[in-house]
Structures are given as structure tokens and as C-alpha cells.
Amino acid sequence: MSILADRETKVLIQGITGREGSHHTELMLKYGTKIVGGTSPGKGGQKVHGVPVFNTVWEAVEETGAEASIIFVPPKFALDALYEAVEAGLRLIICITEGIPVLEMMHAIRKIKVLYPDTVLIGPNCPGLINPGECNLGIMPGSVFKPGNVGIISRSGTLTYQIAYNMVEAGIGQSTVVGVGGDPFIGTRFVDLVKIFNEDPKTKALCIIGEIGGTDEEEAAQYIKENVDKPVVAYIAGQTAPPGKRMGHAGAIISGSSGTAQSKIKAFKEAGVEVAKAPYEAAYILKKMIRKNLFSI
Amino acid sequence: MRFVEYKGKKVFARYGLEIPRGIAVSTPEEARKAAQKLGGEVFVKAQVPIGGRGKAGGIKYAADPAEAEKRASEILGMDIKGYKVKEVYIEEKIDIAGEIYLGITLDRSAGMPVVILSAEGGIDIEEVARTKPEKVVRNHIDPLWGFHSYQLRQVAYKAGISEDLIGDIVKMGLKLYEIFIDNDAVLAEINPAVVTPERKLVCGDSKLEIDDNALFKHPDLAALNEGIEENTLEAEARAKGISFVELDGNIAVIGNGAGLVMGTLDSLSLEGGSAANFLDVGGGALASKVEDALEIALKLKNVKAVLINIFGGITRCDEVARGIVAALKRLKPSVPIIVRLAGNNEEEGRRILRESGLNIHIFESMRTAAINAVRFSREERI
Structure with a gap:
């Protein structure tokens, strides 16, 4: 069993008729993801790669029994799509969209937390999640990953692919890979996923790929220090980034003295987490952990 | 998007805040x-x-x-x-009897805005925050609860604002929050809020930063700030949909994905070199975008080598390779070009580079590419 979703999870695609939505629906279907429907207001009744399209999420859930949704809707309309998915009762919502206004997203996350505490939102501005060999919910390139027992949690897309690629080269596969998103306010944070991975029997070790900005890494480190015995390796991107400059992701910015890579690395080291100095070191460290019998693959 | 002082003050004045x-x-x-x-x-x-x-x-x-x-x-x-x-x-010139700090920003870990107030405002506020943290009072604003006078009063009393100014600070704070929310700000700050000898509160300075993601909702603000683009290369990159930050090293870097680019900068530093910039072409970049990216990177001064690091997830390496070849044929740079392509269509990408007849240094692993970029950046060429 993998975390959050598996090959039986019924998935809905919001914005399925758009260029991105349609393209990734095709890729996800090929990977084996159980996509049962899509939505696009005004396009109900059509089909995209054989998947039925509905006008509303409510109708799609009613007809298909969808439990999870992936949002590919442009930023102007993404929040509406998110609220619709939450109210329709989907338990897992993955918001791929980049560029959603930060304050509105902050409001939405707060409301969901209070009014729908059981709903899991991943993202926005994230690549989604993949359970190698089972299902792919998002835009991660399936071919890069391989089934295994290391869980990956990341704020980045391509950097995750790079690190997973190095892991696979070293013979190490993944249990579940989750990209939490590069925005300052996200639905599921590192610490939430560390908790879930810690309880997942299939996951024997964790790889956390953080970056400058915010304090999510410090928060996760604190939790690991107190609760996690599984071996953990971390890499923090942006160790050489200057303060005050936004490094691509809306959330990747050092504000004043907060959000520095140094602070995150220190927190991880204090929690007994091994920290890679460059992305390609993460796989070496995992290999070393295997040699030392900290876990086995 | 950050406003300069007087434009920020223009926005503040629209909401009835007192400005000189x-x-x-x-x-x-x-x-x-x-x-x-x-x-x-x-x-x-x-x-x-x-x-x-x-x-x-x-x-x-x-x-x-x-x-x-x-x-x-x-x-x-x-x-x-x-x-x-x-x-x-x-x-x-206004006469100053006292200086107060009042700001609203976003607290990411709390997931909500925070109001910050200090009776010891002015240019040394950071120093005050470091040495006398009790003099800087913070209060979270739960968006579900809203921001109310009593919260500001509480903060003002805690910060030791003198009794006769509390009513005005409350008004100023509520207006600042209105400005913050209405304009999708990520930072709205008055430092100092000047206390005049007549015991009036005036905005001595303004800091206003608007969320770039929300600019489409505020065309008036975008227009107000036109022409204040910072660094010109950064502005040029932005216009082309490229995320770019100038740094002070000598290896120009191009990559896809913010995390991978940051990771590339870190790798160069680990191997003893330093990057001249951060440049992310984004996901699924087409050849033309890669060409634009190279054009921008080559405008950087003091560049001794260019490292292009692509991991093809959604992005196709052959598409990137075509962009590189087109750019190099047109721009004919004199510095060495180091390319690392991996992932989606990597072999086709490398073949295009090899068969272009151009002098491109191709590597398969990120580490060897970084090591070689550093080596090239150190070589004196004739």
C-alpha cells in the first residue's frame, strides 16, 4: 500500500479539455492511473482520451464516484475549481496550477483547514504525486521513477526528477513521491507528509528536498527529531542564493534573516538528518545508509 | 512587485492615510x-x-x-x-517628535498575515528587533476572524504607544490592513510613522510590495509602477517569461525548474566555482525560449563559461538542443558552452548538439558538468 493514493483510486481531472489537462490525462492514463472523469464547464458530454467530461464536479462525483481530483485550471479560475472540489467531498485534491494569488490561496487553505479538516490539498504550484508502478497523479515523468521503499517529499519538480534519477541509477526505488509545491502557502506541508510516511510500512527511508524560504523544513526537522526513527536524507536548494531575491518559485526567497538554507541545514543536522551539499549527493548518502544497514532495499 | 516610496504613498493617500x-x-x-x-x-x-x-x-x-x-x-x-x-x-520637511514602526506582512508558518508595531521605529528597526525583541510586538490576523480595533489596541498598549496616540494608531492600522488586503500585498509598511510636535501621525515612508501572481487583478497598480523595473536584464527576462536573477560569479547558468537551477548554483559553489546568475526557462520550454535564455545569459558581464543543465521531465532534450544550436549559431559566443542533458529524449538532444559542428562540451552527469564548468571558468584563454 502506498500513501494517499493507489491504482484503485478514482481520479477526476478538473480542466481536462485544456492543453495541459488533456496532455497529462493521456500520460497518466498510460501510466495506469484510474481516471474516471473530467470537468470543464460547458463541455459536459464530450470525451477526452476516452474519459467522460462533466460540467460540474458535483455531477462528476455523482456519476463516477471520484475520490481525488487534479486541478489543471488557469490561475484566474483555479480557486473556484478548488472550492468546488472541496465542497463536492473529494478527499484528495492536487492543485498543479502555478500563479494563484497568494492571499486568496492563504484564505482558501485556512477555510479548508477549519471547515473541511479531512480534505487533503496538495499544492498549488506542484507536480503532484506518484506511486511508482501504481499511479501517477500529476505531471511527474513516470519513467524517471521506479518502485521501491524510499519516500520523497519535495518543494520542486525537476530537482525531484534529478534526485530520483540518481537514486534509480544507484538501484534505489521510491515508495511514494510527493511534490508539495513552490508557493508560500500550500495545503500540505513537509511535516504533514513526514507524519504520513513515518506510519507507512512500505517506506523505509525518507528523502526531503527543500529550498530556501519559509520555515517548513525547520518544522519538519523538529518533528523528525522527536518522532522519526527511519533514516532521513535532506537536500536544501539555494544554499548560495542572495537574500531578498525570489529564486523562481514564489516561495523561494530569503526574507531578512528568515528562510536561509543555513538555518534549515542546521535544524536537519540537529534532528540527525544527513544533509547533501549538492543534489547528486543525496543518492550517495542513501547508498551509504544501505551499506551501514540503516535500511535495506 | 515593489513600489518606490512616492508611488506607495500615492496608494496610501487613496485610503486616507496622512502623507507629507x-x-x-x-x-x-x-x-x-x-x-x-x-x-x-x-x-x-x-x-x-x-x-x-x-x-x-x-x-x-x-x-x-x-x-x-x-x-x-x-x-x-x-x-x-x-x-x-x-x-x-x-x-x-516635517518636524519629528517620535517615530513608530507599523507593518503588515505574511507569516508563512502561521498561514496568516501578521501586524507588527514598535514605538521605536525609524531606520534602526532591525537593530531594535534584534537587541530588544520585546519592543517589537506582533499579532496574527486570522483571515476568518478579520482584523478588529481591539486587536490593534492590544498591540499598541503592549508596544508602549503613548495614550494620546492609540486612537490614531488603531485607525492607521485598520487602513493599512485594508490596503494590504485590497491590493493583494505581501508587505505594507510605514516606517517611520512620524509623530509630529502637534501629536499627529504622518507616513514618513512607505513600503508596499504586491504579489506578482495577483497583478492581473490590479492593472491600475501595474500601470502606476511602470518604468521602475530594477535591473534591466531581469526586466528583459521577465518580458520573455524567463525567471532570472543576476548574481556575482562568472559562470552563466541556464536550467529548467527553479529547484534544479538553485541546485546547479549550489553544485558550482561546492565544486569551487560561482554562478553569474539564476535562470529558469520553466517547464516544457521550447527551442525559442532556450534561445532567448542564452541571449540573456550571454549579456552578463564577466562570464567565463556557460553551463546549461537540463533535466527533461516535461521538457524535451531535443527541443532544448535545437534552441542551443540556433542561439550559438546566431550569437557566436567566445566563452565555452557546457551542456548537460538528461531525461526525456536525451540521446536525440545530445546527437543534435554533436552533429551541429559547434564547439559544445557535452556531459551526461550533473556533477561532471559542474566540475567542468568550474574548470573552464578558471582557464585563462587567449
């Missing part, structure tokens, strides 16, 4: 005329969207219009933390 009279000008001659209009005694203030102007010598007092002209000629053209001063704001 002032005129923005771009020549010393205009500065003199502006000072005349404002009664002679003025401050000449550099308009750059970054803090620490005063300490950098960008804010000067002038006793009369002739002196204002002189000060303006000194400040115009100055470089303040990478921003060239193109405009100065001539502002009437």
Missing part, C-alpha cells in the same frame, strides 16, 4: 523648482524599491531650493544596492 506634500522629479533643475513650490526646506529622497536608502546616502536634507538642486544632482544616478536612482522625491 512632495513632488517626484528626475533632474536637479526640477528638484529646485519642486523645493521652491514646497516652501524651500525639504528632504531629497532617492526613489529605489529597496530598503536602506538613508544609510546608503540616498536621503538628504536641503535648507533651500539651491541646496535641493545640489543634493538632487548628487543622488540622481547613484547606485543603491544595484538600483540606479532615476528619480528623487522632493518632500516638505
